[in-house]
Amino acid sequence: MEFNALQTKFYQKELEVNALMEITQAVNSNLPEEDLYKIFEFTLRANLQMEKLCLFVKEEDWECKVQFGTSKDFNQVRMGDACLSTRKIAYIDQMNLDVTCFEEFEIIIPVLHKDRLLAFVFVKSIGDEINVDTTFIQALSNIMLVAIENKRLARKELEQQAIQRDMEIAKNVQNYLFPKELPNNDKIHIEAFYQPCRTVGGDYYDYITLDHEDQFVVCIADVSGKGIPAAILMSNFQAVLRTISRTAENPVQVVKELNYQLCMNANRENFITFFLAVYDYKKKNLRYINAGHNPPLLMNGKPEVEKLTVGTTVLGAFEPLPFIEMGTVEDLEEFSLFLFTDGLTETFNKDEEEFGSERLEVFLEENYGMPLQELHKKLLEELHDFSAERNFSDDLTFLSCRVNNASV
Structure with a gap:
């Protein structure tokens, strides 16, 4: 046993x-x-x-x-x-x-x-x-x-590595969206700042010269959503814009075509706020359309802000657009134009109070005439002080355009 x-x-x-x-x-x-x-x-x-x-x-x-x-x-x-x-x-x-x-x-x-x-x-x-x-x-x-x-x-580490590679590729692709160089001469100076809240974001700005440099386009846009999907949609938007802006007769035609393409490509699931302005050196006027975007701030030779609000609704939501109107500002020789996305005005402090458009307008008026690089540096300092160094919850983009056309 x-x-x-x-x-x-x-x-x-x-x-x-x-x-x-x-x-x-x-x-x-x-x-x-x-x-x-x-x-x-x-x-x-x-x-x-x-x-x-x-x-x-x-x-x-x-x-x-x-x-x-x-x-x-x-x-x-x-x-x-x-x-x-x-x-x-x-x-x-x-x-x-x-x-x-x-x-x-x-x-x-x-x-x-x-x-x-x-x-x-x-x-x-x-x-x-x-x-x-x-x-x-x-x-x-x-x-x-x-x-x-x-x-x-x-497996998670490999997935994270793949995601990181995709993010780096998307970041590089997005960097190509922005102009390689912005003008800085006696006639025009443009400075821009862009900081996505993630590796890539859905904000976009551009500067395009037209008609042998007699005219130029300056624009800014913000796509709904964040991350890679927003960046991909914005890259398509930018490609269409650069193609049609050189052949379109006026800003209305450009915006209508952008809206049509966006409705077709995004199936009306995403929308874009957009501001487009065309300045003519010879006529000394600014034609613009604001498509549901934060109104850019114009200062025409003096420290007084004018909001550019005329235009239409957001792009990508309706086809055709329910209404559209082009705004025009005449007799512009020496002026400054400040474009921005809502990540700036919707910067919050510890008390959940937003920076807001009024603070921005006061800041621009008080610092009128300051060199643009210094202006942007000081604005970023103001935002960081206001938010007490909190991380921005949205993409942050702004652009300053200063024109001296008095001698033309």
Whole structure:
């Protein structure tokens, strides 16, 4: 009898070693998680003569990954507090369970890795006697679950790397949207600042010369949404704008075509606020359309702000546009134009008060005539002081255009 018992024990250990080797080989073969769970189930059913088994694994929540022989579907069962507080192997009938369905098992086996709870294994052996090698089950479960977790971490890292590469590509693509150089001469000086709240954003500004430099276009836009989708939509918008602005007869034609293309490409799921202005050096006038954008601020030779509000509604929401009107400002020789997106005026302080357009207007009037680089630097300092160094919650873009056309 002693020899038979010893032989049986040896045979059982041999089965367990083989099972550990199978799981290890499966892990090294980089099998999918589903296959590892199937091998785990088969190993315990074939080698340990389990009548019932249930494996709960901690992911976002506790999920049942393996079950067999049970009277209930444990995919629909939530773990109770009594189970979740268990850190040592315990007999079910000695626990005060708040979820009675686990009473069909004999033993609960917590699986930990570096004191962190990974899973619970509930088991019941065949026959009346409790004959479960809990240490083996714990070891087998630990090997499998640590391997699965490592696979997930590796997969997440690869996904993050891929996302980061995509973001870098999108950032580079977006950088091509903006003019490579902005003019800075005796006749015109333009300075611009752009800071996305993420790696890429949905703000855009541009400067385009027309008709042998007798005219130029200056514009700014803000697409609804943030991140890569907003940047992609804005890149399409920019391509259309640069194509049609050189051939269109007037700003109305440009805006109508932009709206049509946007409605077709974005299926009216996104919209863009947009401001477009065309200055004519010979006629000394500014024609513009404001499509639902923050009104740019014009100062015509003196520190008094005029808001440019004439235009239409946002682009991409209606086709055709329900109304459109072109604004015109005559007799412009020496003037400054300040364009911005709502990330500037909607900068908040610790009391959730926004910077607002009134503060911006006062700032521009008080600093009228200041060199544009200094003006932008001082404005950024004002915004940081106002927000108490809080991160901006939206893309931040602004552009200053100063023209001296008095001698032309």
